[in-house]
Amino acid sequence: MSAGADSGACRGVLSRREALLGAAACMGLWRQLAAATPLPAEVAGIRLPRSELAIQAVRFAERSCPPFLFNHCLRTFLFGALAMQRAGTAYEAEPAFVAAALHDLGLLPEFASKSGSFEIDGADRAVRLLREAGIGSAESDTVWHAIALHDTRFALVQHQGPEAMLVALGAGSDVLGPDPDRIDTRREAEILAAFPRLQFKREFTKLAIAHCRRKPLSQRGTWLEGLCREHSPAAFSSTLEQDIARAPFDE
Numbered sequence: 001m002s003a004g005a006d007s008g009a010c011r012g013v014l015s016r017r018e019a020l021l022g023a024a025a026c027m028g029l030w031r032q033l034a035a036a037t038p039l040p041a042e043v044a045g046i047r048l049p050r051s052e053l054a055i056q057a058v059r060f061a062e063r064s065c066p067p068f069l070f071n072h073c074l075r076t077f078l079f080g081a082l083a084m085q086r087a088g089t090a091y092e093a094e095p096a097f098v099a100a101a102l103h104d105l106g107l108l109p110e111f112a113s114k115s116g117s118f119e120i121d122g123a124d125r126a127v128r129l130l131r132e133a134g135i136g137s138a139e140s141d142t143v144w145h146a147i148a149l150h151d152t153r154f155a156l157v158q159h160q161g162p163e164a165m166l167v168a169l170g171a172g173s174d175v176l177g178p179d180p181d182r183i184d185t186r187r188e189a190e191i192l193a194a195f196p197r198l199q200f201k202r203e204f205t206k207l208a209i210a211h212c213r214r215k216p217l218s219q220r221g222t223w224l225e226g227l228c229r230e231h232s233p234a235a236f237s238s239t240l241e242q243d244i245a246r247a248p249f250d251e
């Protein structure tokens with residue numbers, strides 16, 4: 001039975017006896033999830049959230065992602081948290097951690113829609129997981145925006161709140177390299193020791209190229225558009241200039 005199915009069963013109890021059994025099942029599920037591959041309580045001075053939702057999200061990511069991508073997601077949270085700490089900007093740890101853990105799901109074929117960008121696909125799947133866990137719309141929206149905007153212009157991200165800023169800063173640090181003014185080399189080394197890169201450059205590039213070849217037009221106007229144009233040039237049969245010229249107006 002999936003975690004989502006278990007949580008649904010826990011919410012659907014009726015009698016007192018069923019309620020007690022359901023509560024026990026929920027607690028058993030949480031303990032089972034928490035007892036999987038152990039995560040460090042703290043890395044580089046940053047505590048990893050231990051709420052039930054955080055555990056569910058990180059275990060879902062661990063089951064779904066190849067190891068190199070899973071480690072990237074955890075490094076994203078840690079690098080982002082250090083950047084926010086250096087800036088003196090407060091954030092809610094749970095939604096920031098959940099968003100970081102799930103932010104690249106949309107690159108995986110099993111979570112890809114027919115035509116959506118990987119950012120939107122990942123955000124949608126994360127919100128589904130939160131709703132199955134009974135999380136309200138406010139926190140779900142925070143997670144959705146943090147994932148959907150994690151690689152867009154930072155001026156837009158800043159207007160979505162500190163959790164979105166954390167994921168954007170963390171992902172950027174891990175893909176392109178951390179800003180030495182925000183993250184010192186000692187803490188960087190601690191993060192890499194806790195969650196090794198596992199040939200991340202090579203494997204992540206292969207993953208992104210495979211996504212572009214499956215549905216290149218999904219990334220128009222996004223961070224991956226240039227890569228998609230390079231690897232699937234035939235899909236881009238028109239330019240923005242041509243699209244404007246073909247608009248159905250008399251002029």
